[in-house]
Amino acid sequence: MDLKSNHTAPVVADSAPISKSRLGVPSSLLPYSSSGAFSPNLFLTVPRKKNGILDDIRASSLDAMKSSSPPHKKTRDFNNDLVAADTDVAYRTWMVKYPSALTSFEQITNFAKGKRIALFLDYDGTLSPIVDNPDSAFMSNDMRAAVKKVAKCFPTAIISGRSRDKVYEFVGLTDLYYAGSHGMDIMGPVTQFSDDHSNCIRSTDKQGKEVNLFQPAGEFLPMIDEVFNLLVNNTKEIQGAKVENNKFCVSVHYRNVDEKNWTTVAQCVNKVIRSYPRLRLTHGRKVLEVRPVINWDKGKAVTFLLESLGLSNCDNVLPIYVGDDRTDEDAFKVLREGNCGYGILVSSVPKESNAFFSLRDPQEVMEFLKSLVIWKKTTSAL
Numbered sequence: 256m257d258l259k260s261n262h263t264a265p266v267v268a269d270s271a272p273i274s275k276s277r278l279g280v281p282s283s284l285l286p287y288s289s290s291g292a293f294s295p296n297l298f299l300t301v302p303r304k305k306n307g308i309l310d311d312i313r314a315s316s317l318d319a320m321k322s323s324s325p326p327h328k329k330t331r332d333f334n335n336d337l338v339a340a341d342t343d344v345a346y347r348t349w350m351v352k353y354p355s356a357l358t359s360f361e362q363i364t365n366f367a368k369g370k371r372i373a374l375f376l377d378y379d380g381t382l383s384p385i386v387d388n389p390d391s392a393f394m395s396n397d398m399r400a401a402v403k404k405v406a407k408c409f410p411t412a413i414i415s416g417r418s419r420d421k422v423y424e425f426v427g428l429t430d431l432y433y434a435g436s437h438g439m440d441i442m443g444p445v446t447q448f449s450d451d452h453s454n455c456i457r458s459t460d461k462q463g464k465e466v467n468l469f470q471p472a473g474e475f476l477p478m479i480d481e482v483f484n485l486l487v488n489n490t491k492e493i494q495g496a497k498v499e500n501n502k503f504c505v506s507v508h509y510r511n512v513d514e515k516n517w518t519t520v521a522q523c524v525n526k527v528i529r530s531y532p533r534l535r536l537t538h539g540r541k542v543l544e545v546r547p548v549i550n551w552d553k554g555k556a557v558t559f560l561l562e563s564l565g566l567s568n569c570d571n572v573l574p575i576y577v578g579d580d581r582t583d584e585d586a587f588k589v590l591r592e593g594n595c596g597y598g599i600l601v602s603s604v605p606k607e608s609n610a611f612f613s614l615r616d617p618q619e620v621m622e623f624l625k626s627l628v629i630w631k632k633t634t635s636a637l
Protein backbone atom coordinates (compact mmCIF):
# COMPACT_ATOMS: atom_id res chain seq x y z
CA MET A 256 0.00 0.00 0.00
CA ASP A 257 1.31 3.42 -0.89
CA LEU A 258 0.91 5.30 2.35
CA LYS A 259 1.64 8.64 0.75
CA SER A 260 -0.95 8.30 -1.99
CA ASN A 261 -4.08 9.35 -0.14
CA HIS A 262 -4.06 13.12 0.12
CA THR A 263 -5.37 13.60 3.56
CA ALA A 264 -4.07 16.11 6.02
CA PRO A 265 -2.53 15.70 9.41
CA VAL A 266 -5.00 16.55 12.14
CA VAL A 267 -4.97 17.16 15.82
CA ALA A 268 -6.51 14.44 17.89
CA ASP A 269 -8.45 16.91 19.98
CA SER A 270 -10.54 15.28 22.63
CA ALA A 271 -14.22 15.44 21.90
CA PRO A 272 -16.11 18.06 23.87
CA ILE A 273 -16.57 16.95 27.39
CA SER A 274 -20.09 16.23 28.45
CA LYS A 275 -21.45 18.87 30.81
CA SER A 276 -23.32 16.28 32.85
CA ARG A 277 -21.06 14.16 34.94
CA LEU A 278 -22.23 10.63 35.42
CA GLY A 279 -21.09 10.20 38.99
CA VAL A 280 -20.95 6.62 40.14
CA PRO A 281 -22.55 4.56 37.39
CA SER A 282 -25.80 3.19 38.75
CA SER A 283 -26.27 0.67 35.99
CA LEU A 284 -23.79 -1.03 33.79
CA LEU A 285 -24.09 -1.36 30.08
CA PRO A 286 -22.45 -4.34 28.43
CA TYR A 287 -19.01 -3.34 27.28
CA SER A 288 -19.29 -2.31 23.69
CA SER A 289 -16.62 -3.42 21.30
CA SER A 290 -18.38 -1.94 18.33
CA GLY A 291 -16.17 0.16 16.16
CA ALA A 292 -13.09 -0.66 18.16
CA PHE A 293 -11.73 -3.19 15.73
CA SER A 294 -13.02 -1.83 12.51
CA PRO A 295 -11.34 -3.56 9.58
CA ASN A 296 -10.56 -0.13 8.18
CA LEU A 297 -8.32 1.48 10.71
CA PHE A 298 -7.44 4.46 8.58
CA LEU A 299 -8.92 7.79 9.42
CA THR A 300 -9.78 9.81 6.37
CA VAL A 301 -9.38 13.48 6.95
CA PRO A 302 -9.82 15.71 3.91
CA ARG A 303 -6.92 18.06 3.24
CA LYS A 304 -7.81 21.75 2.94
CA LYS A 305 -7.87 23.24 -0.55
CA ASN A 306 -4.92 25.48 0.15
CA GLY A 307 -2.86 22.47 1.17
CA ILE A 308 -2.12 24.02 4.54
CA LEU A 309 -2.33 21.68 7.47
CA ASP A 310 -5.96 21.12 8.22
CA ASP A 311 -5.71 22.39 11.74
CA ILE A 312 -2.98 24.88 12.30
CA ARG A 313 -3.73 24.60 16.00
CA ALA A 314 -1.73 21.43 15.67
CA SER A 315 1.32 23.49 16.30
CA SER A 316 0.06 26.91 17.33
CA LEU A 317 1.95 28.67 20.04
CA ASP A 318 -1.12 28.75 22.29
CA ALA A 319 -1.53 25.00 22.11
CA MET A 320 2.14 24.56 22.79
CA LYS A 321 2.02 26.92 25.78
CA SER A 322 -0.97 25.18 27.30
CA SER A 323 0.40 21.70 26.71
CA SER A 324 1.86 21.27 30.14
CA PRO A 325 1.77 23.03 33.49
CA PRO A 326 5.13 24.37 34.62
CA HIS A 327 6.75 21.58 36.58
CA LYS A 328 7.44 23.61 39.65
CA LYS A 329 5.86 23.43 43.06
CA THR A 330 2.30 24.74 43.26
CA ARG A 331 3.15 26.54 46.45
CA ASP A 332 5.60 29.34 45.92
CA PHE A 333 6.50 30.54 49.39
CA ASN A 334 7.94 33.75 47.99
CA ASN A 335 4.57 34.55 46.51
CA ASP A 336 1.87 33.58 48.97
CA LEU A 337 -0.95 35.29 47.13
CA VAL A 338 -0.36 33.39 43.91
CA ALA A 339 -0.06 30.16 45.86
CA ALA A 340 -3.32 30.83 47.67
CA ASP A 341 -5.14 31.62 44.42
CA THR A 342 -3.79 28.49 42.80
CA ASP A 343 -4.90 26.46 45.75
CA VAL A 344 -8.44 27.85 45.68
CA ALA A 345 -8.70 27.15 41.94
CA TYR A 346 -7.44 23.60 42.46
CA ARG A 347 -9.86 22.94 45.32
CA THR A 348 -12.75 24.25 43.28
CA TRP A 349 -11.71 22.01 40.39
CA MET A 350 -11.56 19.04 42.75
CA VAL A 351 -15.27 19.35 43.42
CA LYS A 352 -15.71 18.16 39.85
CA TYR A 353 -12.77 15.74 39.88
CA PRO A 354 -12.59 14.47 43.45
CA SER A 355 -9.41 12.93 44.74
CA ALA A 356 -9.28 9.18 44.14
CA LEU A 357 -7.73 8.94 47.62
CA THR A 358 -10.52 10.70 49.48
CA SER A 359 -13.07 8.91 47.26
CA PHE A 360 -11.37 5.58 47.77
CA GLU A 361 -14.29 4.04 49.63
CA GLN A 362 -16.68 5.08 46.89
CA ILE A 363 -14.43 3.43 44.29
CA THR A 364 -14.00 0.21 46.23
CA ASN A 365 -17.70 0.05 47.07
CA PHE A 366 -18.36 0.06 43.38
CA ALA A 367 -15.64 -2.56 42.83
CA LYS A 368 -17.25 -5.04 45.23
CA GLY A 369 -17.89 -8.34 43.46
CA LYS A 370 -15.92 -7.19 40.43
CA ARG A 371 -12.39 -7.72 39.18
CA ILE A 372 -10.42 -4.54 38.92
CA ALA A 373 -8.35 -4.19 35.74
CA LEU A 374 -5.71 -1.51 36.05
CA PHE A 375 -4.26 0.63 33.26
CA LEU A 376 -1.37 2.94 34.00
CA ASP A 377 0.24 5.61 31.88
CA TYR A 378 3.99 6.04 32.46
CA ASP A 379 5.36 9.62 32.15
CA GLY A 380 3.82 12.01 34.66
CA THR A 381 1.88 9.14 36.23
CA LEU A 382 4.44 6.61 37.44
CA SER A 383 7.44 8.89 37.00
CA PRO A 384 7.63 12.63 37.59
CA ILE A 385 8.01 14.90 34.57
CA VAL A 386 11.68 15.79 34.15
CA ASP A 387 13.60 17.86 31.62
CA ASN A 388 15.43 14.96 30.03
CA PRO A 389 13.07 12.27 28.67
CA ASP A 390 15.87 9.70 28.91
CA SER A 391 16.05 10.24 32.66
CA ALA A 392 12.37 9.79 33.50
CA PHE A 393 13.05 7.00 35.96
CA MET A 394 10.42 5.73 38.32
CA SER A 395 11.41 5.38 41.95
CA ASN A 396 12.08 1.99 43.50
CA ASP A 397 9.15 2.62 45.85
CA MET A 398 6.87 3.17 42.86
CA ARG A 399 8.22 0.03 41.20
CA ALA A 400 7.49 -1.96 44.35
CA ALA A 401 3.97 -0.52 44.49
CA VAL A 402 3.30 -1.40 40.83
CA LYS A 403 4.68 -4.89 41.35
CA LYS A 404 2.38 -5.49 44.31
CA VAL A 405 -0.69 -4.08 42.65
CA ALA A 406 -0.04 -6.21 39.53
CA LYS A 407 -0.06 -9.30 41.74
CA CYS A 408 -3.57 -8.40 42.87
CA PHE A 409 -5.10 -7.17 39.60
CA PRO A 410 -4.40 -7.56 35.89
CA THR A 411 -2.30 -4.49 35.15
CA ALA A 412 -1.14 -2.87 31.92
CA ILE A 413 1.15 0.05 31.20
CA ILE A 414 -0.04 2.14 28.25
CA SER A 415 2.55 4.67 27.14
CA GLY A 416 3.46 6.99 24.31
CA ARG A 417 6.99 5.65 24.56
CA SER A 418 8.18 2.70 22.55
CA ARG A 419 7.19 -0.53 24.27
CA ASP A 420 10.82 -1.56 24.75
CA LYS A 421 11.69 1.77 26.35
CA VAL A 422 8.80 1.75 28.79
CA TYR A 423 9.57 -1.86 29.70
CA GLU A 424 13.18 -0.81 30.36
CA PHE A 425 11.97 1.93 32.71
CA VAL A 426 9.40 -0.17 34.55
CA GLY A 427 11.45 -3.38 34.56
CA LEU A 428 8.64 -5.62 35.78
CA THR A 429 7.37 -8.84 34.27
CA ASP A 430 3.78 -10.01 34.82
CA LEU A 431 2.42 -6.76 33.44
CA TYR A 432 1.05 -6.07 29.99
CA TYR A 433 2.78 -3.37 27.99
CA ALA A 434 1.42 -1.17 25.24
CA GLY A 435 3.82 1.30 23.64
CA SER A 436 3.46 4.01 20.97
CA HIS A 437 0.15 5.24 22.41
CA GLY A 438 -1.33 1.74 22.20
CA MET A 439 -0.10 0.98 18.68
CA ASP A 440 2.24 -1.75 19.97
CA ILE A 441 0.55 -4.11 22.39
CA MET A 442 2.07 -7.21 23.90
CA GLY A 443 -0.74 -9.27 25.35
CA PRO A 444 -1.70 -12.81 26.17
CA VAL A 445 -2.26 -15.45 23.50
CA THR A 446 -5.99 -16.07 23.19
CA GLN A 447 -8.54 -17.25 20.68
CA PHE A 448 -9.49 -13.58 20.36
CA SER A 449 -5.99 -12.67 19.17
CA ASP A 450 -5.96 -15.59 16.74
CA ASP A 451 -9.06 -14.15 15.12
CA HIS A 452 -7.58 -10.72 14.79
CA SER A 453 -5.61 -9.41 11.86
CA ASN A 454 -2.48 -7.41 12.77
CA CYS A 455 -1.82 -9.92 15.56
CA ILE A 456 1.32 -12.02 15.45
CA ARG A 457 2.69 -14.63 17.81
CA SER A 458 5.94 -13.74 19.49
CA THR A 459 7.86 -14.43 22.68
CA ASP A 460 8.53 -11.99 25.48
CA LYS A 461 11.88 -11.36 27.19
CA GLN A 462 11.27 -14.41 29.43
CA GLY A 463 10.58 -16.64 26.41
CA LYS A 464 6.85 -16.85 27.16
CA GLU A 465 4.57 -17.03 24.15
CA VAL A 466 2.73 -13.75 23.69
CA ASN A 467 0.65 -11.96 21.18
CA LEU A 468 1.82 -8.81 19.44
CA PHE A 469 -0.75 -6.41 18.10
CA GLN A 470 0.70 -3.68 15.88
CA PRO A 471 -2.05 -1.96 13.90
CA ALA A 472 0.40 0.57 12.41
CA GLY A 473 2.99 -2.02 11.39
CA GLU A 474 3.21 -0.83 7.81
CA PHE A 475 4.13 2.69 8.96
CA LEU A 476 7.47 1.61 10.42
CA PRO A 477 9.67 2.64 7.44
CA MET A 478 7.82 5.94 7.16
CA ILE A 479 8.21 6.70 10.87
CA ASP A 480 11.94 5.96 10.66
CA GLU A 481 12.25 8.25 7.66
CA VAL A 482 10.36 11.05 9.40
CA PHE A 483 12.38 10.58 12.58
CA ASN A 484 15.61 11.12 10.62
CA LEU A 485 14.19 14.16 8.86
CA LEU A 486 13.02 15.68 12.13
CA VAL A 487 16.38 15.07 13.81
CA ASN A 488 18.08 16.76 10.90
CA ASN A 489 15.66 19.67 10.62
CA THR A 490 15.65 20.53 14.30
CA LYS A 491 19.35 20.09 14.96
CA GLU A 492 20.01 23.84 14.96
CA ILE A 493 17.28 24.51 17.54
CA GLN A 494 18.93 24.53 20.90
CA GLY A 495 17.18 22.23 23.36
CA ALA A 496 14.97 20.46 20.81
CA LYS A 497 15.01 16.69 21.09
CA VAL A 498 13.48 14.11 18.80
CA GLU A 499 12.59 10.71 20.22
CA ASN A 500 11.83 7.62 18.16
CA ASN A 501 8.91 5.84 19.78
CA LYS A 502 8.72 3.15 17.09
CA PHE A 503 5.24 3.85 15.67
CA CYS A 504 5.35 7.55 16.48
CA VAL A 505 7.91 10.28 16.92
CA SER A 506 8.08 12.83 19.74
CA VAL A 507 9.55 16.27 19.20
CA HIS A 508 10.31 17.73 22.62
CA TYR A 509 10.47 21.47 23.17
CA ARG A 510 10.58 21.55 27.00
CA ASN A 511 14.19 22.70 26.89
CA VAL A 512 13.78 25.08 23.98
CA ASP A 513 13.64 28.81 24.68
CA GLU A 514 9.98 29.86 24.35
CA LYS A 515 10.88 32.38 21.65
CA ASN A 516 11.91 29.43 19.45
CA TRP A 517 8.80 27.30 19.94
CA THR A 518 7.30 28.60 16.73
CA THR A 519 10.41 27.48 14.88
CA VAL A 520 9.98 23.98 16.32
CA ALA A 521 6.36 23.93 15.19
CA GLN A 522 7.27 25.17 11.73
CA CYS A 523 9.96 22.51 11.35
CA VAL A 524 7.55 19.75 12.30
CA ASN A 525 4.77 21.06 10.09
CA LYS A 526 7.15 21.38 7.17
CA VAL A 527 8.16 17.74 7.47
CA ILE A 528 4.75 16.20 7.96
CA ARG A 529 3.23 18.26 5.16
CA SER A 530 4.79 15.71 2.81
CA TYR A 531 3.28 12.82 4.77
CA PRO A 532 -0.49 13.02 4.53
CA ARG A 533 -0.84 9.70 6.34
CA LEU A 534 0.73 11.14 9.45
CA ARG A 535 -0.85 13.51 11.94
CA LEU A 536 0.24 15.69 14.78
CA THR A 537 -0.95 15.65 18.38
CA HIS A 538 0.13 17.50 21.51
CA GLY A 539 1.54 16.11 24.71
CA ARG A 540 3.31 17.79 27.60
CA LYS A 541 5.76 20.16 25.91
CA VAL A 542 5.99 17.67 23.08
CA LEU A 543 4.63 17.41 19.55
CA GLU A 544 3.79 13.86 18.59
CA VAL A 545 3.82 12.66 14.99
CA ARG A 546 1.79 9.52 14.48
CA PRO A 547 -0.03 7.52 11.80
CA VAL A 548 -3.51 8.57 10.76
CA ILE A 549 -5.15 5.39 11.96
CA ASN A 550 -8.20 4.93 14.06
CA TRP A 551 -6.26 3.74 17.06
CA ASP A 552 -5.40 5.35 20.38
CA LYS A 553 -5.03 4.58 24.06
CA GLY A 554 -8.80 4.14 24.38
CA LYS A 555 -8.83 1.49 21.67
CA ALA A 556 -5.86 -0.16 23.35
CA VAL A 557 -7.80 -0.41 26.63
CA THR A 558 -10.75 -2.02 24.84
CA PHE A 559 -8.41 -4.38 23.01
CA LEU A 560 -6.62 -5.45 26.21
CA LEU A 561 -9.87 -5.96 28.09
CA GLU A 562 -11.10 -8.20 25.26
CA SER A 563 -7.79 -10.08 25.08
CA LEU A 564 -7.82 -10.68 28.82
CA GLY A 565 -11.43 -11.86 28.79
CA LEU A 566 -12.36 -8.85 30.96
CA SER A 567 -14.79 -7.05 28.72
CA ASN A 568 -17.93 -7.81 30.72
CA CYS A 569 -18.56 -4.75 32.81
CA ASP A 570 -20.96 -6.62 35.06
CA ASN A 571 -18.01 -8.16 36.83
CA VAL A 572 -15.03 -6.06 35.83
CA LEU A 573 -14.10 -2.53 36.86
CA PRO A 574 -11.39 -1.02 34.65
CA ILE A 575 -9.46 1.87 36.18
CA TYR A 576 -7.17 4.01 34.03
CA VAL A 577 -4.67 6.44 35.58
CA GLY A 578 -3.01 9.01 33.31
CA ASP A 579 -1.91 12.62 33.10
CA ASP A 580 -1.80 13.59 29.45
CA ARG A 581 -4.08 14.53 26.56
CA THR A 582 -3.59 11.13 24.94
CA ASP A 583 -4.98 9.53 28.11
CA GLU A 584 -8.25 11.34 27.51
CA ASP A 585 -9.07 8.78 24.78
CA ALA A 586 -8.98 6.06 27.42
CA PHE A 587 -10.96 8.12 29.95
CA LYS A 588 -13.57 8.70 27.29
CA VAL A 589 -13.93 5.00 26.48
CA LEU A 590 -14.54 4.21 30.15
CA ARG A 591 -16.91 7.14 30.64
CA GLU A 592 -18.93 6.48 27.50
CA GLY A 593 -19.06 2.75 28.15
CA ASN A 594 -20.22 3.61 31.68
CA CYS A 595 -17.94 0.85 32.79
CA GLY A 596 -14.96 2.18 34.66
CA TYR A 597 -13.07 5.08 36.13
CA GLY A 598 -10.55 7.43 34.62
CA ILE A 599 -8.25 9.11 37.11
CA LEU A 600 -6.45 12.23 35.92
CA VAL A 601 -3.06 12.98 37.44
CA SER A 602 -2.75 16.74 37.57
CA SER A 603 -1.58 19.42 39.95
CA VAL A 604 -3.46 22.10 38.01
CA PRO A 605 -7.13 22.33 37.03
CA LYS A 606 -7.84 20.79 33.58
CA GLU A 607 -11.03 19.76 31.78
CA SER A 608 -11.07 16.00 31.50
CA ASN A 609 -13.14 12.91 30.78
CA ALA A 610 -11.78 11.37 33.96
CA PHE A 611 -13.97 10.91 37.04
CA PHE A 612 -11.36 11.36 39.72
CA SER A 613 -7.99 13.03 40.17
CA LEU A 614 -4.66 12.53 41.85
CA ARG A 615 -2.22 15.37 42.28
CA ASP A 616 1.07 13.71 41.28
CA PRO A 617 2.92 10.37 41.00
CA GLN A 618 3.34 10.34 44.80
CA GLU A 619 -0.44 10.24 45.18
CA VAL A 620 -0.64 7.62 42.42
CA MET A 621 1.65 5.44 44.52
CA GLU A 622 -0.55 5.96 47.59
CA PHE A 623 -3.58 4.99 45.55
CA LEU A 624 -1.90 1.79 44.28
CA LYS A 625 -0.87 0.88 47.81
CA SER A 626 -4.41 1.46 49.05
CA LEU A 627 -5.76 -0.86 46.36
CA VAL A 628 -3.40 -3.61 47.51
CA ILE A 629 -4.42 -3.17 51.16
CA TRP A 630 -8.10 -3.17 50.20
CA LYS A 631 -7.68 -6.32 48.10
CA LYS A 632 -5.87 -8.14 50.89
CA THR A 633 -8.41 -7.06 53.50
CA THR A 634 -11.43 -8.03 51.45
CA SER A 635 -9.88 -11.35 50.32
CA ALA A 636 -9.25 -12.27 53.94
CA LEU A 637 -12.93 -11.79 54.87
Ligand SMILES: O=P(O)(O)OC[C@H]1O[C@H](O[C@H]2O[C@H](CO)[C@@H](O)[C@H](O)[C@H]2O)[C@H](O)[C@@H](O)[C@@H]1O
Nearest residue numbers: 378379385386387389392415416506510540542
Ligand atom coordinates in the same frame (compact mmCIF):
# COMPACT_ATOMS: atom_id res chain seq x y z
O1 LIG B 1 2.08 8.17 27.49
P1 LIG B 1 3.22 8.54 28.37
O2 LIG B 1 3.87 7.38 29.03
O3 LIG B 1 2.83 9.61 29.37
O4 LIG B 1 4.31 9.18 27.40
C1 LIG B 1 4.06 10.46 26.81
C2 LIG B 1 5.38 11.10 26.44
O5 LIG B 1 6.17 11.07 27.63
C3 LIG B 1 7.51 11.46 27.55
O6 LIG B 1 7.57 12.88 27.47
C4 LIG B 1 7.08 13.54 28.62
O7 LIG B 1 7.88 13.18 29.75
C5 LIG B 1 9.28 13.61 29.67
C6 LIG B 1 10.00 13.07 30.88
O8 LIG B 1 9.42 13.50 32.06
C7 LIG B 1 9.33 15.14 29.56
O9 LIG B 1 10.68 15.57 29.46
C8 LIG B 1 8.52 15.58 28.33
O10 LIG B 1 8.48 16.99 28.29
C9 LIG B 1 7.09 15.03 28.40
O11 LIG B 1 6.39 15.34 27.21
C10 LIG B 1 8.21 10.80 26.40
O12 LIG B 1 9.52 11.31 26.30
C11 LIG B 1 7.44 10.93 25.12
O13 LIG B 1 8.09 10.23 24.09
C12 LIG B 1 6.07 10.31 25.33
O14 LIG B 1 5.30 10.37 24.16
